[in-house]
Amino acid sequence: MKMNLKKVAMGLGLSIALVACSKDEGTEVVVPVSAITVKDLAADTVTGLGLDGRPQSALTTTYYSLVDNKVIASTDAASTKWDIAFSSTKILINGGTSGPGIGGAFVYVGLFDALKTIPADSNFATDNSNAASYAIPLGSGKAWYTYDGLTTLVSPIAGRVLVIRTATGKYAKIEIISYYKGGVTLPATASVNDKLFKQRYYTFRYAYQPNGSKTF
Amino acid sequence: MKTTRYIILFLVLLQGGNLFAQSRFVKDTLDVSTDSVVVTATRTERKLSNITVPVTIINAKTIQQNGSLRLTDILKEQTGLNLTSGFGAGIQLQGLNPDYTIILINGEPLVGRTAGVLDLNRIALGNIKKIEIVKGPSSSLYGSEAMAGVINIITDATMGSPLTIGLRYGTYNTVDANLETKLQTKNFQYQGFVNSYQTDGYSIRPNSNSRVRTPIERYSTTQQIKWDLSSKTNFVLNTRYTNEQIQNEIAVENNGVTIYSIGKENIKDLNASASLNHRFSKNLKTSLRTYTTTYDAVQNLLTINGLPYRDVLNHNFKRIENQTDWELSKNLQAVFGAGAVWEGVKSSRYDSEKLRKQNDIQYAFTQWEWKPSEKLTLIGGARFDQNTQFASAYSPKLSMLYKLNPQHQFRFSIGQGFKAPDFRQLFLDFTNAAAGSYSVFGAAQAQQVIARLDALGQIGNLFPNYYLLKALKPEYSNGMHFTWDWKINPSSAMSVQLFRNDIKNLIESQQVGTYISGAQIFSYINIGRAFTTGFEVEGQHQFNANWSINGGYQYLQTGDKDQIAAIKSGTVYTKNSQGYSRLMKLNEYVGLPNTSTHKLQVKLNYNSPKGYYLNLRAIYRSRWAVNNNNGNEVFDNGDVFASGYVTINSAAGKSFKNGLSIQGGIDNISNYIDAANLPNLPGRTFYTSIKYQLQQNKN
Numbered sequence: 001m002k003m004n005l006k007k008v009a010m011g012l013g014l015s016i017a018l019v020a021c022s023k024d025e026g027t028e029v030v031v032p033v034s035a036i037t038v039k040d041l042a043a044d045t046v047t048g049l050g051l052d053g054r055p056q057s058a059l060t061t062t063y064y065s066l067v068d069n070k071v072i073a074s075t076d077a078a079s080t081k082w083d084i085a086f087s088s089t090k091i092l093i094n095g096g097t098s099g100p101g102i103g104g105a106f107v108y109v110g111l112f113d114a115l116k117t118i119p120a121d122s123n124f125a126t127d128n129s130n131a132a133s134y135a136i137p138l139g140s141g142k143a144w145y146t147y148d149g150l151t152t153l154v155s156p157i158a159g160r161v162l163v164i165r166t167a168t169g170k171y172a173k174i175e176i177i178s179y180y181k182g183g184v185t186l187p188a189t190a191s192v193n194d195k196l197f198k199q200r201y202y203t204f205r206y207a208y209q210p211n212g213s214k215t216f
Numbered sequence: 217m218k219t220t221r222y223i224i225l226f227l228v229l230l231q232g233g234n235l236f237a238q239s240r241f242v243k244d245t246l247d248v249s250t251d252s253v254v255v256t257a258t259r260t261e262r263k264l265s266n267i268t269v270p271v272t273i274i275n276a277k278t279i280q281q282n283g284s285l286r287l288t289d290i291l292k293e294q295t296g297l298n299l300t301s302g303f304g305a306g307i308q309l310q311g312l313n314p315d316y317t318i319i320l321i322n323g324e325p326l327v328g329r330t331a332g333v334l335d336l337n338r339i340a341l342g343n344i345k346k347i348e349i350v351k352g353p354s355s356s357l358y359g360s361e362a363m364a365g366v367i368n369i370i371t372d373a374t375m376g377s378p379l380t381i382g383l384r385y386g387t388y389n390t391v392d393a394n395l396e397t398k399l400q401t402k403n404f405q406y407q408g409f410v411n412s413y414q415t416d417g418y419s420i421r422p423n424s425n426s427r428v429r430t431p432i433e434r435y436s437t438t439q440q441i442k443w444d445l446s447s448k449t450n451f452v453l454n455t456r457y458t459n460e461q462i463q464n465e466i467a468v469e470n471n472g473v474t475i476y477s478i479g480k481e482n483i484k485d486l487n488a489s490a491s492l493n494h495r496f497s498k499n500l501k502t503s504l505r506t507y508t509t510t511y512d513a514v515q516n517l518l519t520i521n522g523l524p525y526r527d528v529l530n531h532n533f534k535r536i537e538n539q540t541d542w543e544l545s546k547n548l549q550a551v552f553g554a555g556a557v558w559e560g561v562k563s564s565r566y567d568s569e570k571l572r573k574q575n576d577i578q579y580a581f582t583q584w585e586w587k588p589s590e591k592l593t594l595i596g597g598a599r600f601d602q603n604t605q606f607a608s609a610y611s612p613k614l615s616m617l618y619k620l621n622p623q624h625q626f627r628f629s630i631g632q633g634f635k636a637p638d639f640r641q642l643f644l645d646f647t648n649a650a651a652g653s654y655s656v657f658g659a660a661q662a663q664q665v666i667a668r669l670d671a672l673g674q675i676g677n678l679f680p681n682y683y684l685l686k687a688l689k690p691e692y693s694n695g696m697h698f699t700w701d702w703k704i705n706p707s708s709a710m711s712v713q714l715f716r717n718d719i720k721n722l723i724e725s726q727q728v729g730t731y732i733s734g735a736q737i738f739s740y741i742n743i744g745r746a747f748t749t750g751f752e753v754e755g756q757h758q759f760n761a762n763w764s765i766n767g768g769y770q771y772l773q774t775g776d777k778d779q780i781a782a783i784k785s786g787t788v789y790t791k792n793s794q795g796y797s798r799l800m801k802l803n804e805y806v807g808l809p810n811t812s813t814h815k816l817q818v819k820l821n822y823n824s825p826k827g828y829y830l831n832l833r834a835i836y837r838s839r840w841a842v843n844n845n846n847g848n849e850v851f852d853n854g855d856v857f858a859s860g861y862v863t864i865n866s867a868a869g870k871s872f873k874n875g876l877s878i879q880g881g882i883d884n885i886s887n888y889i890d891a892a893n894l895p896n897l898p899g900r901t902f903y904t905s906i907k908y909q910l911q912q913n914k915n
Contacts, residue, residue: 018650021843107484111789111797132676132734139734140728149857158797159789177795184795188843188856203795 031078033207033216035112040181041069041202043086055196061087066172066208080167084173088200089154089179091136094167096126099178100168105135107143108161112205113128115161118214124165136162139212144176151188152195172208177186254325256348256368257597258583259357260541260551268595268615269629270699270713272349279341279819281829283412283867283881283903285384285392287339287347287369287467288896292834293817293865295768296351300810301896306337310351310715311748311774311811312364314692316635318354320368322454322777324489325361327533327559328511332622332638338458338485340436342382342394343409345372345597351715353612353633353695356597359579363633363693364717373398373405373440373452377875384879386903394907403546410437429539431463450495456487464517479525486510487748487859499543508533530562531639547587551597554580561639565646567665573643575605575636593617601634605642605660607689609634627699628805637688641740654736656725659688662739666729681741682728689742693719698908710755719746745777746808761825767818774807790854791846804852806841812860814838827877830868837861842893858893862886875909 009207016024043062046055063072063082072082080101094101094139104124108115125135132138140147146152180186183203186194208214233243252275257267274290284290288305291297300306306314315332318325319339326334347369354362375398382394392413399406412433417571436458443451462481491505515527537555544550562569583597598612613631620626643658645665657665662685669675697712722744729737730870750773756766783786783802790800815837822830843856864886880903887900 109787111799132732139736145850146844148843153845155845156791156795158791158800158846160797175797185845188845205796 032207035205035207036201037177037205038064038069039183039203040069041086041204043200043202044088045200046196049196055199057088057200059087061085061092066166066174066206067168067170067210083166083172084164084174086202089147090134090138091144091162092159093135093164095165096135097129098127099167103135103167104165104167106163106164107136108173109159110161111159112161112173112207115163115173116216118163118171119175120214122163124163145179152191152215153186153188154199155185166208169215170208170210170212171214172206174204174206176202176204178203219719228697242758252346254348255370256320256350256354256366257555258551258585259323260549263620265625266617268593268617268627269354270351270627270715271698272351274347279344280832280879281831281863281867283879283883283905284341287336287341290341290347290586291336291367291495293348293819294837295817296770296815297349297752298810298812298815298837299896301894303330303333304389305337306333307367308810309349309364309367310717310750310770311772311808312693312717313810315638316361316363316633316691317359318358318366320358321456321487322365322370322489323368324454324487324505324507325358325533326485326487326511326775327509327531328483328485328513328529329528329638330513331640333683338434338436338460338483340411340413340434340458342411343369343371343376343396343407343438345375351713352629352697353611353613353631353693353717355609355633356599356631357581357583357611358688359577359599359601359611360609360634360636363635363691363695363719367765369441370532371407371438371454373442373454374400377909377911380907382905382907384903384905387901388416388898390901390903392905402445405440405442406439407440409439411435422512432608433461435459448496449492452489452491452493454487454489456485458485459483460485464515479515481513481515483511485512486593500540502538502540505535505537505539507533507537509533528562528564530631532560534558549585551581551583551585553582554578554860561643563639563643566643567641567661573639575603575642576638577636578602591619595882601636602837603636606637606687609636609690609692615761624705625701627701629695629697631695633675633693633695635693635738636690637723641688644805647679653731653733654738655731656738659740662728665739666737669731670904671811675737676730676732676734678729679727681726681739684741685728685739688723688740689721691719691721691723691742693717707758708754708756713752713754715751716749718749719744719748722746725781727741743778746775747773748772748808748811762822764821764823765818767816770815772811772813774811775805776808776850780805783850788848788850788853790850800848800850800852804854806851806853806855809841809843809851812838812840814860828868829870831866835851835863835865858890861888861890861894863888863897869905875908875911877907879904879907880904894903 041062044057044060046057048056050056061074063074063077063085065081066074066083078100080094081118083094083103092098093103093105095103104126106122106124127134137143144160145156147154156176164172164174166172177183178185179202181198181200186198209216225294252273253261254264254267254271255261257269257271269555271295279290282290288299292299298308300308300314308314309317319334350366352365354366358366376396378398380396384392395410397408401593416431438456441453445451460483464479486840487509489507491503493503495501511531513529516526535555535557537551537553540549542550560572560574562572566573579599581599583595585595587593595615600610602608611632611634615629618626641658642660644656647653647655666675666808673893695717697713697715699711700858701711703709712874719740723740723742724744725738726741727736728739750771752768752770754768758764775808783800786799788800789797792798808872817835820833838860839857841851841855842858843852845856846854864882865883866885867879867881871877883901884899889899
């Protein structure tokens with residue numbers, strides 16, 4: 001498995017700078033955090049095509065720590081070491097029925113950069129696998145992607161930001177860029193083989209605020 | 217090589233005999249020398265030069281010389297018309313989908329649409345007299361579906377010779393055979409026509425990813441009788457029957473699940489009309505017409521895991537109608553009409569394929585034509601349709617013709633057209649077990665069905681849309697057309713047309729809730745607003761007795777008004793090249809999918825007095841959006857487009873004095889193929905045909 005983690009900021013603390021806000025009276029101080037891009041994170045990749053015509057896979061889940069910007073072993077699934085997990089198009093948040101954390105999430109409609117502060121009235125949902133209800137809702141057109149039955153492609157929806165409360169109660173925002181290996185959604189004309197085997201590789205960018213505030 | 221054989225045959229045929237003479241044909245629209253008769257524009261016979269709305273006439277000679285076999289073949293070479301390819305071959309008129317153009321045969325509508333598309337390959341062109349295309353809303357005369365325009369295929373029992381036989385053979389083992397007979401006495405005319413068409417050709421089925429070459433067999437027959445009971449009364453009977461067998465080899469892919477199936481599809485289409493026409497006086501005539509048609513499609517498939525799949529659609533339509541034409545004075549003429557329709561559909565996609573869903577319509581229309589001067593004609597008309605299953609519709613229309621001088625004339629029309637909700641939008645009861653068990657329920661019963669499921673504890677969520685479900689309203693279009701015809705000189709003519717259609721109440725499928733399992737539930741709601749606008753330029757020039765050129769260009773802009781409003785309000789996003797979201801700008805919006813900004817066709821003709829003819833036709837269509845690739849549900853430059861393309865077709869032939877004629881042709885000479893977006897366009901194909909027409913006694 002090829003994983004290419006581009007660490008824009010090594011020590012997150014170092015990258016945090018205090019910058020005076022240019023807005024209005026200029027007395028407010030914001031703490032900007034740098035965006036980190038994660039490339040080609042494999043999430044239950046396809047191993048073959050079943051007799052029923054469905055893609056086959058090992059039904060694995062890839063756990064990820066937004067705090068440490070790394071993959072967490074599935075043996076630590078029952079810990080608060082991970083914040084978010086991926087399994088094909090399903091995204092889990094460490095909280096509720098998915099994990100022991102206090103994580104939650106909601107889908108913000110707007111631009112990643114424009115989301116400077118999480119609105120105070122935001123409602124963070126938690127995973128409840130018993131009711132098939134997830135903080136990041138499952139399905140095409142529900143949260144972060146659309147699925148086109150004709151091209152059989154999964155395309156991230158433009159203008160969707162996943163706002164995350166981490167396992168330990170800090171905040172992060174995520175924009176999903178691609179579901180295909182290489183970081184770009186395949187063209188409609190891509191081969192059936194490419195569509196099958198290059199899917200389930202997440203490329204996303206995120207910003208994590210370690211100080212516990214809702215401001216990025 | 218097979219193809220080499222065809223080329224040789226084609227060349228041999230070109231060497232053949234030496235005469236062409238057929239005078240029975242009506243003239244083309246652009247033929248400046250004569251004035252042909254149009255019936256579709258006013259439902260009365262009018263000379264083309266007196267018509268107030270945009271009309272295109274395609275005559276039998278053009279159809280024959282182009283080597284067109286099916287209705288699609290000739291329509292795709294017309295200005296402002298584009299072929300669409302989902303659910304059979306449909307026609308898009310001035311940017312509006314196939315749902316919005318009514319297809320008539322001798323004034324009576326064809327039924328049997330799949331997802332709104334009527335497959336025009338069903339219609340054989342062997343014995344027709346002409347095709348009339350009226351652009352602009354024409355619901356004031358024809359009711360539902362006549363929103364973008366009307367295509368009327370006209371046959372005539374008085375046409376033809378005692379015996380005509382024709383045979384054509386082409387690429388993919390395409391064999392087309394015709395037999396036409398005619399009997400004529402002083403008071404009685406009969407024309408019979410039989411066509412058989414077989415091909416190994418291409419086929420596309422809903423959601424199919426693999427465009428497999430599938431064998432098709434089509435048989436059709438038409439029988440027409442015209443009987444003059446007296447000098448003032450006649451009786452006309454038309455019947456048409458087609459039977460299609462399609463071999464299916466389908467791979468349906470849905471949510472990553474591919475289901476391979478094999479099987480057969482059988483489509484039967486029967487139309488019968490009878491009319492009794494009586495002229496009371498020079499100024500008053502009336503016509504009583506009855507019409508019945510049945511479309512019956514059965515698809516029997518066996519999936520690869522042995523599960524049978526059966527899909528049935530049976531649509532019938534019965535109508536009785538009276539139309540009375542009254543000439544009040546030399547300058548004022550009126551048409552009155554009224555009728556009733558009984559229409560029903562049985563489908564395996566409704567709750568029960570044994571139960572027929574029914575809609576009855578009663579309607580009345582009138583049209584007044586006033587000629588205040590030689591230069592000016594004004595026509596006003598309106599129609600009212602009352603339906604049992606959905607809201608009633610009122611369709612007014614005003615049009616005028618101003619003849620400035622023999623060179624210049626102007627037409628202006630404004631009207632409202634409508635399309636009634638179709639049976640699928642009212643009654644669909646379909647759950648796709650293969651693809652996540654989502655369901656679609658027709659609007660007429662969605663609330664009852666969902667309430668029943670809710671009582672069984674199967675419903676998870678109901679969306680706000682659920683509470684908006686109510687009786688569907690028809691979709692409405694307001695259309696405006698302005699045409700300038702200019703006869704430049706005896707050998708050249710051109711016309712310019714501006715058009716705009718504003719559509720509201722578009723019926724779209726919307727999610728109304730979810731099952732407990734999370735699977736989606738859809739129904740239909742009137743929500744969309746859209747427009748299509750642009751211009752068309754057509755021209756013709758006769759170089760000399762033998763050579764002529766004609767062509768047409770359409771510029772088209774379309775858009776979804778709600779999407780444009782959303783873009784303007786800054787709530788529509790798109791992706792940049794890095795995959796980051798950003799706000800979408802209005803100038804990135806490309807309008808409705810499947811619409812092309814430019815369409816151009818040019819045709820070069822050669823006709824010799826000795827009967828040789830040759831034509832070369834080039835058709836260009838610019839790119840069109842096919843898929844939304846960046847998840848914003850709005851089509852912009854970042855989405856998936858089908859490339860613009862050119863096809864070049866050519867045919868040549870000759871007719872002998874003794875009634876024999878031969879033809880050879882090549883379609884798609886440059887072998888343009890786009891299997892994903894143009895499944896109805898096979899690569900380069902060759903054909904050759906021979907026809908014999910028994911010469912009539914001159915008496």
